[in-house]
Amino acid sequence: MAKELTPKSKNSAEWYNEIVQKAGLAEHSAVRGCMVIKPYGFAIWELMQQRLDAMFKETGHANAYFPLFIPKSFLNREAQHVSGFAKECAVITHHRLMNNPDGDGLVVDPDSKLEEELIVRPTSETIIWDTYRNWIQSYRDLPLLINQWANVVRWELRTRLFFRTAEFLWQEGHTAHETREEAVEETLRMIDVYAGFAEEFMAVPVVKGVKPEHEKFAGAVDTWAIEALLTDGKALQAGTSHFLGQNFAKAFDVKFLGRDNKEDYVWATSWGVSTRLVGALVMMHGDDDGLVLPPRLAPVQVVIIPLYRNETEMARVNEVSRNFEKELKLAGIRVKVDDDDTKRPGWKFAEWELKGVPLRVAVGPRDLDNNQLEFARRDTREKFAVPIDLRLERTKELLDEIQKNLFSKAAAYRQENSRNADNYDEFKILLEEKGGFIYAHWDGTAETAAKIQDETKATIRCMDLSQSEEGKCIVSGKPSKRRVIFAKAY
Amino acid sequence: MAKELTPKSKNSAEWYNEIVQKAGLAEHSAVRGCMVIKPYGFAIWELMQQRLDAMFKETGHANAYFPLFIPKSFLNREAQHVSGFAKECAVITHHRLMNNPDGDGLVVDPDSKLEEELIVRPTSETIIWDTYRNWIQSYRDLPLLINQWANVVRWELRTRLFFRTAEFLWQEGHTAHETREEAVEETLRMIDVYAGFAEEFMAVPVVKGVKPEHEKFAGAVDTWAIEALLTDGKALQAGTSHFLGQNFAKAFDVKFLGRDNKEDYVWATSWGVSTRLVGALVMMHGDDDGLVLPPRLAPVQVVIIPLYRNETEMARVNEVSRNFEKELKLAGIRVKVDDDDTKRPGWKFAEWELKGVPLRVAVGPRDLDNNQLEFARRDTREKFAVPIDLRLERTKELLDEIQKNLFSKAAAYRQENSRNADNYDEFKILLEEKGGFIYAHWDGTAETAAKIQDETKATIRCMDLSQSEEGKCIVSGKPSKRRVIFAKAY
Numbered sequence: 001m002a003k004e005l006t007p008k009s010k011n012s013a014e015w016y017n018e019i020v021q022k023a024g025l026a027e028h029s030a031v032r033g034c035m036v037i038k039p040y041g042f043a044i045w046e047l048m049q050q051r052l053d054a055m056f057k058e059t060g061h062a063n064a065y066f067p068l069f070i071p072k073s074f075l076n077r078e079a080q081h082v083s084g085f086a087k088e089c090a091v092i093t094h095h096r097l098m099n100n101p102d103g104d105g106l107v108v109d110p111d112s113k114l115e116e117e118l119i120v121r122p123t124s125e126t127i128i129w130d131t132y133r134n135w136i137q138s139y140r141d142l143p144l145l146i147n148q149w150a151n152v153v154r155w156e157l158r159t160r161l162f163f164r165t166a167e168f169l170w171q172e173g174h175t176a177h178e179t180r181e182e183a184v185e186e187t188l189r190m191i192d193v194y195a196g197f198a199e200e201f202m203a204v205p206v207v208k209g210v211k212p213e214h215e216k217f218a219g220a221v222d223t224w225a226i227e228a229l230l231t232d233g234k235a236l237q238a239g240t241s242h243f244l245g246q247n248f249a250k251a252f253d254v255k256f257l258g259r260d261n262k263e264d265y266v267w268a269t270s271w272g273v274s275t276r277l278v279g280a281l282v283m284m285h286g287d288d289d290g291l292v293l294p295p296r297l298a299p300v301q302v303v304i305i306p307l308y309r310n311e312t313e314m315a316r317v318n319e320v321s322r323n324f325e326k327e328l329k330l331a332g333i334r335v336k337v338d339d340d341d342t343k344r345p346g347w348k349f350a351e352w353e354l355k356g357v358p359l360r361v362a363v364g365p366r367d368l369d370n371n372q373l374e375f376a377r378r379d380t381r382e383k384f385a386v387p388i389d390l391r392l393e394r395t396k397e398l399l400d401e402i403q404k405n406l407f408s409k410a411a412a413y414r415q416e417n418s419r420n421a422d423n424y425d426e427f428k429i430l431l432e433e434k435g436g437f438i439y440a441h442w443d444g445t446a447e448t449a450a451k452i453q454d455e456t457k458a459t460i461r462c463m464d465l466s467q468s469e470e471g472k473c474i475v476s477g478k479p480s481k482r483r484v485i486f487a488k489a490y
Numbered sequence: 491m492a493k494e495l496t497p498k499s500k501n502s503a504e505w506y507n508e509i510v511q512k513a514g515l516a517e518h519s520a521v522r523g524c525m526v527i528k529p530y531g532f533a534i535w536e537l538m539q540q541r542l543d544a545m546f547k548e549t550g551h552a553n554a555y556f557p558l559f560i561p562k563s564f565l566n567r568e569a570q571h572v573s574g575f576a577k578e579c580a581v582i583t584h585h586r587l588m589n590n591p592d593g594d595g596l597v598v599d600p601d602s603k604l605e606e607e608l609i610v611r612p613t614s615e616t617i618i619w620d621t622y623r624n625w626i627q628s629y630r631d632l633p634l635l636i637n638q639w640a641n642v643v644r645w646e647l648r649t650r651l652f653f654r655t656a657e658f659l660w661q662e663g664h665t666a667h668e669t670r671e672e673a674v675e676e677t678l679r680m681i682d683v684y685a686g687f688a689e690e691f692m693a694v695p696v697v698k699g700v701k702p703e704h705e706k707f708a709g710a711v712d713t714w715a716i717e718a719l720l721t722d723g724k725a726l727q728a729g730t731s732h733f734l735g736q737n738f739a740k741a742f743d744v745k746f747l748g749r750d751n752k753e754d755y756v757w758a759t760s761w762g763v764s765t766r767l768v769g770a771l772v773m774m775h776g777d778d779d780g781l782v783l784p785p786r787l788a789p790v791q792v793v794i795i796p797l798y799r800n801e802t803e804m805a806r807v808n809e810v811s812r813n814f815e816k817e818l819k820l821a822g823i824r825v826k827v828d829d830d831d832t833k834r835p836g837w838k839f840a841e842w843e844l845k846g847v848p849l850r851v852a853v854g855p856r857d858l859d860n861n862q863l864e865f866a867r868r869d870t871r872e873k874f875a876v877p878i879d880l881r882l883e884r885t886k887e888l889l890d891e892i893q894k895n896l897f898s899k900a901a902a903y904r905q906e907n908s909r910n911a912d913n914y915d916e917f918k919i920l921l922e923e924k925g926g927f928i929y930a931h932w933d934g935t936a937e938t939a940a941k942i943q944d945e946t947k948a949t950i951r952c953m954d955l956s957q958s959e960e961g962k963c964i965v966s967g968k969p970s971k972r973r974v975i976f977a978k979a980y
Binding site: 117 | 556630
C-alpha cells in the first residue's frame with residue numbers, strides 16, 4: 001500500500017476519490033460515466049442487498065424482473081416523467097454493426113435501424129405499469145407488491161464514484177393498491193424501512209421528510225426522502241419513496257373492478273435506493289487513515305494478524321489464529337486471517353485500517369505467554385489486551401459497541417451541525433462558515449427556492465413534518481408553516 | 491385457474507409456452523425479444539443464484555460489477571469475438587431525446603450523437619480484460635478470480651421464454667492465471683461446478699464435453715459445455731466454461747512479470763450459466779398437469795391445504811395447519827398455507843399441481859380424528875396418510891426422495907434416449923423417429939458437421955472425452971477417434 005492519503009480534514013472530496021480507489025471499492029471505467037465496482041466495494045453492496053432484500057420480503061414484497069429497454073413512446077405517456085428523463089438517456093437506434101466498407105473497424109449497419117428507438121431504463125415505472133395492465137383486473141389482484149434489483153442509466157457528464165454515475169445499481173419497488181390510503185401507507189412504510197436500514201445497519205442517522213414540489217420525482221404526487229448529513233457538511237438524499245397517485249395508472253390505462261363493483265384507476269407507489277449508499281458509508285465514517293466500516297456491513301468484521309520472528313513462533317501463533325478463525329466463523333462472524341508471509345505486520349495493520357475493518361486481533365507469542373490477545377478497534381483506535389478465554393465473547397460485544405459508537409458519533413455530528421437561521425444574512429454566513437443542515441422558514445414557492453439556490457448553492461433537502469413552529473420566509477417574508485432543511489447537497 | 495393446458499405428450503413446445511405463462515414464471519414484454527420474469531419464476535432463479543453464488547465463493551471467487559456498455563472499438567480487438575457478436579447487438583448512438591419540432595412525440599436529438607457508439611454487453615470479456623490490464627502487474631496479482639451477475643443482450647428475433655431472449659440474466663466468471671495449466675484446471679473446475687449444480691439441485695443429468703471447433707465460443711481456445719437431454723428429445727446447452735488461452739490478454743495487452751522475472755501474457759477463462767436454466771427445469775420435469783419442481787429449487791416446497799365444511803372445523807384445521815407451517819419454517823423448509831376462503835380445495839389442488847409444488851399436505855377433520863394427515867407427492871402422484879407425530883420427519887424424507895426420484899427418472903430417460911448410429915441412414919431414422927442423443931462417428935471437419943446439420947437439423951452437442959471407441963465417420967467414411975453426441979437442440 002502506498003500510504004499517501006490526502007487527509008479528510010484537509011480536502012474531503014480529494015480524500016474520497018483516493019480512498020474509494022485505494023481501498024479497492026471502485027474505479028472509473030473506459031466507458032465515460034460508468035464505474036467498475038471492485039470486489040471489496042461489491043461485497044459491501046452485497047451485504048446491503050441481502051439485508052434490504054430480507055426487509056422487503058418481511059414487508060410482503062416479491063422480486064421480479066422487467067426489461068432493460070423502454071420504447072421511446074412509453075416515456076412520453078406521463079407528462080412530467082418525460083421531462084424528467086428524456087434529456088439524459090442512452091438511446092438505442094440500431095441492432096447490428098458491420099465491417100466498415102470504406103476502411104478499418106466497425107460501423108453501424110444502416111439497414112439495422114429500429115422502427116422505434118429504445119432507451120435504456122432510467123427507472124422502470126413506464127414498462128412496469130404497461131405490464132401491470134394485464135396483471136390487474138379486480139381488487140382481488142391487489143395489492144401487488146413487487147421489487148426489482150437492476151441496473152439503470154441516466155446520462156451524466158459530471159460523475160463521482162458511487163454518488164453519481166451514468167450507470168448505477170439499485171432496487172426499485174413498484175406497488176399497486178386499491179385505495180389512496182393504502183398507497184400512502186405503503187409509501188411511508190418503505191421510507192421507514194429505508195430509515196431503519198440507514199440507522200441500524202449503515203449507522204447513518206437520517207431525517208425523513210417530504211420533498212418540496214419542485215424537487216419531487218417526475219411523475220409523483222409526493223416524494224418522501226431520507227436525508228443524511230455526511231461529515232463533509234453536505235447533505236445526501238439516501239433513498240426516496242414516492243406516492244404516485246393514479247398518474248401512471250392513467251397513463252397506462254390500468255383499471256380494476258372494486259369491491260363496490262365500480263371501475264377505478266389503481267393507486268401506486270415506487271421507491272428505491274442505490275449503490276450511492278456505499279458512497280454515503282465511506283464519507284460518513286471514514287477518517288484520515290481510511291475507511292471505517294460499521295460491523296454490520298463490513299465484508300471483513302475481524303482481521304486476525306499472526307506476529308512471529310521465527311518458524312517455531314509462526315507455527316504456534318498460526319495455530320491459535322486458525323482456531324480463532326474457525327470459532328468466529330461458527331458464530332457467523334466474517335473473519336480473515338492475514339498470514340501472508342511476504343508482508344510485515346506494520347504494513348498489514350495500515351492496510352486493514354485503510355480498508356476499515358472494525359476489529360483487529362494481533363496474535364503474538366508474548367501475549368500468548370500471558371494468555372491474552374491484542375485487540376484494536378478501528379473506530380476509536382484503542383488497543384487493549386483481552387484474556388484469551390474471553391476472545392469470542394469480547395469480539396461479539398465489541399462489534400456491537402463499534403456499531404453503536406459509529407451511530408452515536410454520526411448523530412452527534414449531525415446535532416452539532418444542524419442550526420436555525422432566522423434571516424437570509426445569517427443563513428448565508430452559517431452556510432459558508434459551518435455548512436450542515438440549516439433549518440429556516442421558506443414561503444413554499446419554487447421561485448424563492450431557486451433564488452436561494454442560485455445565490456448560495458443550498459437546496460431544500462426536505463420538509464420534516466415534525467417541525468411545527470410557524471414563521472416568516474427568510475427571503476420573501478411571507479408566512480411559513482414550518483422550518484425546512486436547507487443544505488448544500490451531493 | 492383455467493385448466494386447459496395442452497398435454498405435454500401431444501405438443502411439448504405448445505405445452506411449454508402455456509405452462510411458463512400459466513404457472514406465473516414469465517411472459518413476453520412490450521419490448522420485442524425481452525421477457526418479464528414474474529415473481530414465481532424469479533423466485534426459482536433466486537434459489538439458483540443463491541446456490542451457485544455459494545459454490546463460486548467456495549471455489550475462491552469474488553463478485554464484482556463491470557459496465558453495461560462496451561465501446562464499439564473494443565469488440566473489434568479480438569478477431570473471432572467480433573464476428574461472433576457484432577451482428578446481433580443493441581447499439582447506442584445518442585444520449586438525448588427532444589420534443590419533435592415537426593409534430594407530436596419525442597425524437598432523437600441529433601446534437602446528442604456519441605463520438606463512438608456503445609453497445610450493450612453481449613458478454614463482458616472485452617470490457618473486463620481492458621480493466622484487468624490495470625489490475626495485473628505481477629504473478630502476485632494472480633490468480634484473479636472474479637464473477638459478475640448481470641444482464642446481457644444479444645439481439646434475437648426468434649425468441650422463446652427463458653431459452654432464447656434478447657435480454658437475459660446470467661453470471662459470467664472471468665479469471666486470470668499465471669500458466670496455461672492453471673487456466674485449463676479452472677476451466678474444468680467450473681464445468682464440474684455447473685455439472686454438480688445441474689445434477690444435485692436441478693435433478694438434470696448432464697454430459698460434460700468439449701465443443702467442436704466450429705461451435706466454440708467466439709474467442710476461446712476450447713469451450714467445455716454441459717449438455718442436457720430434455721424430455722422433448724432435444725438437447726440443451728446448459729452451461730459453458732471457456733479456456734481462452736492468451737487471446738484476450740493479447741488483444742488488451744495484459745502482461746505480468748512472472749516468477750522467472752520475464753514478462754508474459756496472462757492466461758484466461760470465462761464461464762457462464764443463465765436464466766435458460768429455468769427453462770430447462772420446466773421442460774425436464776414437467777408433465778401434463780404442469781410444473782414438477784425439484785425440492786431444492788422449489789420456491790414452495792410444501793403446500794398445506796386446510797379442509798373444512800364449517801367454522802368449527804375451520805378453526806381446528808387452521809390451527810393444525812399454522813402450527814405445522816411454523817415447524818417446517820423452523821426446520822428451514824419453504825412452506826405455504828393456502829387458507830384462501832374464496833377457493834375450493836379441488837381448485838387449490840390443481841393450482842399447486844400446476845405450480846409444481848413437490849409435496850401437498852391436506853389437513854382435514856376426519857384425518858385429524860385418526861391422528862393423521864394426507865400427503866400427496868407431485869412427482870409420483872401418490873397420496874397416503876402420515877401419522878401426525880411423524881409429519882416433520884416424513885416431510886424431510888419425502889423431499890429428499892422426490893429430489894432423488896426426479897434425477898433417477900431424468901437419468902433413465904436419457905439412457906433410454908441415447909443411441910449409437912453406425913451409418914448415416916440409421917442416424918437419420920433414429921433422429922426422426924426417436925430424437926434424443928445419438929452417438930456417432932464424425933471426421934472432425936466443419937464441412938461434414940454443416941452437411942449433417944443442413945440435412946437433418948442435428949448438431950454436434952459435444953465430444954465426451956470418456957468415449958474412446960475409434961471408428962469411421964458416418965458421412966465421409968474418414969477415421970474418427972471417438973463417437974460424438976448429435977442431437978436436435980434448442
